[in-house]
């Protein structure tokens with residue numbers, strides 16, 4: 001079993017007071033509603049329903065934590081890191097009050113989590129860098145946190161389309177600095193999973209963990 005396959009639901013927080021203690025490195029998944037955050041977590045962890053990929057955009061206003069664990073020498077399991085599914089943003093139909101709750105919750109989370117090692121910004125490869133994505137990216141540019149632009153739904157593009165969007169995202173990443181990386185991904189076709197896994201293992205300093213060693 002790989003580290004990501006050990007993922008188990010830990011808790012949900014609907015307000016900042018409900019966040020768990022900052023014990024382990026955290027990897028957050030952020031992105032517009034429907035970009036494929038939950039699908040990405042399900043594919044990465046090889047658990048079809050872990051993050052409950054939902055077809056109702058913007059319904060969940062919860063921050064969901066999933067713990068990653070590894071066998072220790074005493075026969076128990078050590079808590080290594082958490083994956084964090086953030087509520088989606090940028091849903092057009094949301095009421096003003098809902099948006100305010102969202103930005104207070106996510107903005108607050110991003111501002112205070114010192115154990116946040118990196119954020120996977122999940123975007124639809126057909127329309128990346130929408131205004132709300134840019135809001136998030138701008139907000140994060142003031143923080144020492146790594147970013148990985150995940151261009152999801154690449155299965156919807158032809159080869160030229162993939163090349164174009166990759167080049168655009170690479171240019172955007174380069175503008176920001178060496179802490180920002182980019183890849184194409186398809187949750188549907190499970191393409192790009194190894195690349196994503198390698199980036200995340202590097203973030204939590206666990207490159208030495210390879211499949212089947214836990």
Ligand SMILES: Nc1nc2c(ncn2[C@@H]2O[C@H](COP(=O)(O)OP(=O)(O)O)[C@@H](O)[C@H]2O)c(=O)[nH]1
Nearest residue numbers: 033034035036037038039053054153186187188
């Ligand atoms: N074509 C395609 N559809 C996808 C892909 N990933 C997710 N979806 C679909 O996009 C919708 C939203 O996915 P979800 O994971 O719930 O998005 P979230 O709101 O960001 O958590 C669902 O209908 C998924 O089946 C992908 O790689 N390709």
Ligand SMILES: [Mg+2]
Nearest residue numbers: 037038053054
């Ligand atoms: Mg979701």
